[in-house]
Amino acid sequence: MKRIKLIVAYDGTNYCGWQIQPNGVTIEEVLNKELTRLLKEDIKVIGASRTDSGVHSLGNVAVFDTDTKIPAEKIAYALNVSLPEDIVIQESCEVESNFHPRFTNSIKTYEYRILSCTFPKPESRFTTHFYYGHLDIEKMRAAGRYLVGKHNFKSFCSPKTEVLDTVREIYALEVKKEEDIIKIRVSGNGFLYNMVRIIAGTLLEVGMGKYPPEKIPDILKKENRSAAGPTAPAKGLTMIGIKYIDN
Amino acid sequence: MKRIKLIVAYDGTNYCGWQIQPNGVTIEEVLNKELTRLLKEDIKVIGASRTDSGVHSLGNVAVFDTDTKIPAEKIAYALNVSLPEDIVIQESCEVESNFHPRFTNSIKTYEYRILSCTFPKPESRFTTHFYYGHLDIEKMRAAGRYLVGKHNFKSFCSPKTEVLDTVREIYALEVKKEEDIIKIRVSGNGFLYNMVRIIAGTLLEVGMGKYPPEKIPDILKKENRSAAGPTAPAKGLTMIGIKYIDN
Numbered sequence: 296m297k298r299i300k301l302i303v304a305y306d307g308t309n310y311c312g313w314q315i316q317p318n319g320v321t322i323e324e325v326l327n328k329e330l331t332r333l334l335k336e337d338i339k340v341i342g343a344s345r346t347d348s349g350v351h352s353l354g355n356v357a358v359f360d361t362d363t364k365i366p367a368e369k370i371a372y373a374l375n376v377s378l379p380e381d382i383v384i385q386e387s388c389e390v391e392s393n394f395h396p397r398f399t400n401s402i403k404t405y406e407y408r409i410l411s412c413t414f415p416k417p418e419s420r421f422t423t424h425f426y427y428g429h430l431d432i433e434k435m436r437a438a439g440r441y442l443v444g445k446h447n448f449k450s451f452c453s454p455k456t457e458v459l460d461t462v463r464e465i466y467a468l469e470v471k472k473e474e475d476i477i478k479i480r481v482s483g484n485g486f487l488y489n490m491v492r493i494i495a496g497t498l499l500e501v502g503m504g505k506y507p508p509e510k511i512p513d514i515l516k517k518e519n520r521s522a523a524g525p526t527a528p529a530k531g532l533t534m535i536g537i538k539y540i541d542n
Numbered sequence: 543m544k545r546i547k548l549i550v551a552y553d554g555t556n557y558c559g560w561q562i563q564p565n566g567v568t569i570e571e572v573l574n575k576e577l578t579r580l581l582k583e584d585i586k587v588i589g590a591s592r593t594d595s596g597v598h599s600l601g602n603v604a605v606f607d608t609d610t611k612i613p614a615e616k617i618a619y620a621l622n623v624s625l626p627e628d629i630v631i632q633e634s635c636e637v638e639s640n641f642h643p644r645f646t647n648s649i650k651t652y653e654y655r656i657l658s659c660t661f662p663k664p665e666s667r668f669t670t671h672f673y674y675g676h677l678d679i680e681k682m683r684a685a686g687r688y689l690v691g692k693h694n695f696k697s698f699c700s701p702k703t704e705v706l707d708t709v710r711e712i713y714a715l716e717v718k719k720e721e722d723i724i725k726i727r728v729s730g731n732g733f734l735y736n737m738v739r740i741i742a743g744t745l746l747e748v749g750m751g752k753y754p755p756e757k758i759p760d761i762l763k764k765e766n767r768s769a770a771g772p773t774a775p776a777k778g779l780t781m782i783g784i785k786y787i788d789n
Contacts, residue, residue, distance in 0.1 A: 306664035351665055371661065381664045414618065417553035417628045418598055418780070422665055533665070 296360050298392045299367055302385040303355045308421045308530065309381060312348040322382060326357060329377050334363045343396035343537050344403065349529030351422060354385065354536030356396045402466060404482045404535040407495035407527060412475040423476060424531030430502035432472055437508035438501040439468040442494060449518040451494055452487035461487055470498070489526050497524035543607050545639045546614055549632040550602045555668045555777065556628060559595040569629060573604060576624050581610045590643035590784050591650065596776030598669060601632065601783030603643045649713060651729040651782040654742035654774060659722040670723060671778035677749035679719055685748040686715040688758035689741060696765040698741055699734035708734055736773050744771035
């Protein structure tokens with residue numbers, strides 16, 4: 296028996312997120328089905344980031360155990376043959392049998408993309424959130440700086456969460472503009488339910504001038520979801536990748 | 543009666559190109575239908591670049607004549623309400639009544655995008671051509687340099703063309719890599735049928751090492767389509783924009 300790690304990229308537009316659920320097709324379900332068929336074993340993957348419906352990925356991570364004789368590196372090639380074209384394995388390799396993609400220390404990186412121009416661009420309609428008004432990027436950057444570090448992010452977490460400890464550490468938060476797209480790229484040791492989308496929604500309000508960047512420490516201090524901005528739409532969010540840290 | 547110019551962006555994935563044809567929906571057809579409905583006049587647009595099936599646009603140009611009282615700048619807003627989300631007008635304005643989008647001197651810019659990595663990325667599957675092998679970008683750049691200038695591009699033109707004069711001038715050809723995407727951006731006074739896709743297919747072969755950049759002058763000299771590389775797939779091509787030159 297060996298444990299295999301997959302790096303999974305997907306366009307989340309046509310999926311009800313990562314995690315198996317009764318109504319609608321999910322990434323986890325498709326992977327289980329295609330791996331079970333390929334390896335002729337009952338496979339159940341464990342995912343690192345349980346992304347929401349409509350969220351995309353370039354580097355989500357999943358693991359599963361198998362007795363297959365197919366070399367670990369070849370599983371990506373074999374699996375991609377039968378996967379739909381909106382899910383593509385980027386890499387497969389063997390890992391320690393006790394490696395857990397969610398409970399191992401890691402740096403996770405997400406990117407939220409805002410299309411900022413007068414009219415939407417058809418090419419990026421599934422991977423960006425369109426906003427036509429003026430956005431002050433310098434103010435968004437200033438607001439982002441207050442979020443870097445170890446904080447209680449309860450104000451930036453959906454009340455639907457089941458997690459009790461809402462302290463997380465953000466290592467970096469970068470706001471940059473490439474042509475018409477503002478990219479908010481954030482790295483941290485972990486993210487709460489909807490946290491990146493609430494950060495994006497809050498930075499959007501700062502960019503619009505609804506309140507100054509200096510309000511961010513107050514929002515954090517309130518430890519109340521209603522203090523932060525709205526949850527920005529799922530389609531603007533992409534799971535960029537996960538770097539595991541050796542203990 | 544006034545003449546209105548539209549800047550038209552579209553995701554060409556679900557269209558049979560620009561030009562009206564008996565089988566399948568085209569951009570021209572959708573614009574005529576929605577403009578006719580909006581303005582309550584029989585509208586027929588004239589397009590600048592008659593892009594192929596599957597080719598995208600950020601800045602194609604179309605004109606039409608109308609007696610409408612809607613201010614020219616507002617037509618974009620009104621039209622976007624009823625257009626499908628894969629066609630979006632970026633701008634509308636009034637132009638001289640004799641302005642013709644194809645017969646007026648202009649600089650046209652296209653971009654061909656090659657996704658160069660081990661496995662495809664789902665997010666860019668409709669807007670890039672995926673190639674997994676090694677590509678030597680320096681050689682592609684060197685090949686591109688031979689194409690800049692005024693040349694007879696008969697070797698880089700589909701034999702299906704009805705055009706007799708195959709001399710065109712390329713003002714600039716840039717090859718750059720952004721993350722995993724190689725972008726070939728080319729500007730010129732006009733392009734022959736399939737010309738940018740044949741340039742992309744030829745630069746791909748140079749990048750693969752099939753022949754050296756120094757072969758490009760020979761290919762031009764042969765004035766024969768079979769001398770150049772294959773026509774790269776339509777989905778990698780985007781019409782970036784058209785700059786009209788005052789005479």
